Amino acid sequence: xxxxxxxxxxxxxxxxxxxxxxxxxxxxxxxxxxxxxxxxxxxxxxxxxxxxxxxxxxxxxxxxxxxxxxxxxxxxxxxxxxxxxxxxxxxxxxxxxxxxxxxxxxxxxxxxxxxxxxxxxxxxxxxxxxxxxxxxxxxxxxxxxxxxxxxxxxxxxxxxxxxxxxxxxxxxxxxxxxxxxxxxxxxxxxxxxxxxxxxxxxxxxxxxxxxxxxx
Amino acid sequence: xxxxxxxxxxxxxxxxxxxxxxxxxxxxxxxxxxxxxxxxxxxxxxxxxxxxxxxxxxxxxxxxxxxxxxxxxxxxxxxxxxxxxxxxxxxxxxxxxxxxxxxxxxxxxxxxxxxxxxxxxxxxxxxxxxxxxxxxxxxxxxxxxxxxxxxxxxxxxxxxxxxxxxxxxxxxxxxxxxxxxxxxxxxxxxxxxxxxxxxxxxxxxxxxxxxxxxx
Numbered sequence: 001x002x003x004x005x006x007x008x009x010x011x012x013x014x015x016x017x018x019x020x021x022x023x024x025x026x027x028x029x030x031x032x033x034x035x036x037x038x039x040x041x042x043x044x045x046x047x048x049x050x051x052x053x054x055x056x057x058x059x060x061x062x063x064x065x066x067x068x069x070x071x072x073x074x075x076x077x078x079x080x081x082x083x084x085x086x087x088x089x090x091x092x093x094x095x096x097x098x099x100x101x102x103x104x105x106x107x108x109x110x111x112x113x114x115x116x117x118x119x120x121x122x123x124x125x126x127x128x129x130x131x132x133x134x135x136x137x138x139x140x141x142x143x144x145x146x147x148x149x150x151x152x153x154x155x156x157x158x159x160x161x162x163x164x165x166x167x168x169x170x171x172x173x174x175x176x177x178x179x180x181x182x183x184x185x186x187x188x189x190x191x192x193x194x195x196x197x198x199x200x201x202x203x204x205x206x207x208x209x210x211x212x213x214x215x
Numbered sequence: 216x217x218x219x220x221x222x223x224x225x226x227x228x229x230x231x232x233x234x235x236x237x238x239x240x241x242x243x244x245x246x247x248x249x250x251x252x253x254x255x256x257x258x259x260x261x262x263x264x265x266x267x268x269x270x271x272x273x274x275x276x277x278x279x280x281x282x283x284x285x286x287x288x289x290x291x292x293x294x295x296x297x298x299x300x301x302x303x304x305x306x307x308x309x310x311x312x313x314x315x316x317x318x319x320x321x322x323x324x325x326x327x328x329x330x331x332x333x334x335x336x337x338x339x340x341x342x343x344x345x346x347x348x349x350x351x352x353x354x355x356x357x358x359x360x361x362x363x364x365x366x367x368x369x370x371x372x373x374x375x376x377x378x379x380x381x382x383x384x385x386x387x388x389x390x391x392x393x394x395x396x397x398x399x400x401x402x403x404x405x406x407x408x409x410x411x412x413x414x415x416x417x418x419x420x421x422x423x424x425x426x427x428x429x430x
Contacts, residue, residue, distance in 0.1 A: 048355020049314055061303050064356070065317065068309035075302040087290040088276050094283035098316070099264055102280065106321045115344065116331075129330065140263020141279070 001026040002056040004046065006033045007205035008212070010105055010166040011066040012053040016200035017162045018070045022077040026055070030207040033110065067101055070159050082159045093153045096141060096160035100167045104134030108170055124174070131171050138164060139181040148183065150190050161191045169202065216241040217271040219261065221248045222420035223427070225320055225381040226281040227268040231415035232377045233285045237292040241270070245422040248325065282316055285374050297374045308368045311356060311375035315382045319349030323385055339389070346386050353379060354396040363398065365405055376406045384417065 003019065003026035005012040019026055031037045031052055038050045047054045047064050055063040055072075063069045074082045083090045106112065107130040113123050142148045152160035168188040171178065178185040191197045198204070203214040218234065218241035220227040234241055246252045246267055253265045262269045262279050270278040270287075278284045289297045298305045321327065322345040328338050357363045367375035383403040386393065393400040406412045413419070418429040 049318070049352035051318070051352075057303070063303075063306045063310065065310040065313035067317075068306045068313055071309055072302055072306035075305070087287055088272070088278075090290070091278045091283045091287035094286055095278065095280040098280035098283055101313070102282075102317050103264070103266070103321055106318055107327065112322065115341075126330075137264035137266075 001058060002029055003027065004029045004031050004043065004052060004054040004056075005205075005207075006031050006038075006052050007208040008202045009033060009052045010108075010170060010202075011051070011101075013166050013169070013200055013202055014066045014159075014162045015053050015055065015069050015073075016205075017165070017197050018073050018082060018159075020196035020200055021080060021082065021157065022073055024073060024077050028206070032207070067097060067159065067163075070162065074159075080156065082157070082162070084153055084158065089147065089153060092147060093158045093160045096138065096152050097158075097163040099137050099141070100134060100163035103137070104130065104163075104167045105170075127170075128174055128176060131167070131174060131176060134167055135171060135176075135178070135181045135184055138167070138184050142183040142187065148187075151187055157191055157194065157197075161187060161197075164188060165191050165197055216273060217244055218242065219244045219246050219258065219267060219269040219271075220420075220422075221246050221253075221267050222423040223417045224248060224267045225323075225385060225417075226266075226316075228381050228384070228415055228417055229281045229374075229377045230268045230270065230284050230288075231420075232380070232412050233288050233297060233374070235411035235415055236295060236297065236372065237288055239288060239292050243421070247422070282312060282374065282378075285377065289374075295371065297372070297377070299368055299373065304362065304368060307362060308373045308375045311353065311367050312373075312378040314352050314356070315349060315378035318352070319345065319378075319382045320385075342385075343389055343391060346382070346389060346391060349382055350386060350391075350393070350396045350399055353382070353399050357402070358398040365402075367402055372406055372409065372412075376402060376412075379403060380406050380412055 005028050031043055037043060038052060044050055046062055049064060053066055055069045063072055070082060083093055108127055118126060142152060147153050149155040151157050152164060165188050168184060203212055220243050246258055252258060253267060259265055261277055264279060268281055270284045278287055285297060298308055323342050357367060362368050364370040366372050367379060380403050383399060418427055
């Protein structure tokens, strides 16, 4: 399998965690978003949406959209499962993941900030606003819910935790204090203590620039 | 089941189509986004994200996020299926649905346009830009792909078509000509000819204002 990834892409981060949790090897192809490599013909032929990540299976099938890729990995490499076994639990986990993937992340992407053409201070306010909205939505669904455990749903990581850590990473990058969202912070810290999560972090990838590497 | 919906919510539109296709009855509770009813305590207790739609099962479990709700409906009412039976096909259908749900729709929502506080002309340019980006991404993945049939994937509707028609509805509302994206237009027209899709349209709901009703 070929996995098209970029160190600071939070959607790539999600798939890296899933690959690590499942122990699935993939040849990584680095696509430099900062050099607009995702808009070049080579990548555009693979994913006409020109977005990361993409996963190309050994028979040449292109998979796109991080959550669709993770579902595929979960179906083809079932252990450990990234979704609960009951439909109501799966719906909750998928819902939590989608809060990040649909409302949290898209508004923070460089293509959106670039389109807005805002001054730096306005850009920062924009990012902070949507980051905080999503932190609050997650905390509202997690805090005090009977299904919340060490992780978002019970005591093992799911795709909800995969999405949560990416969003909290965006918050930390903006130096947003997490104290108003203690459940989100606790789950982030619990998940990031697992090697499968830590090794997938943007600061620890082969293509991470030296200045951005974890110290 | 209780289904919390608003006539012009495109995410509610998706769940309405799924309920219609499956023939699943639900008591509809109208949440007037234009009156900020989604931010009032009554709804906030149901969905702390304060977003539509939500589905409350007979045992009181709250489901949120349209794609998570549709997955739940597909698992609990399997006929007709809204996903293909093979993992690669499911990944493609989920990926197409997520292009709309993650990159298309969130940028068009009133809460985002309101935050931007743009003049009308800038708002229109913003909406048009992201609507067109997503139409192009869908066409790029659909046109000429061997799995594309009468619908996005084969000859029966899936969750990809459910998301596609919502996005095309947003384009039509903006009077965007669909001629650059003939595959998207063809699939939209095919799907909207089905009663399950047509009856779910924003212009045909009990809470649709008179001026917005289909003539």
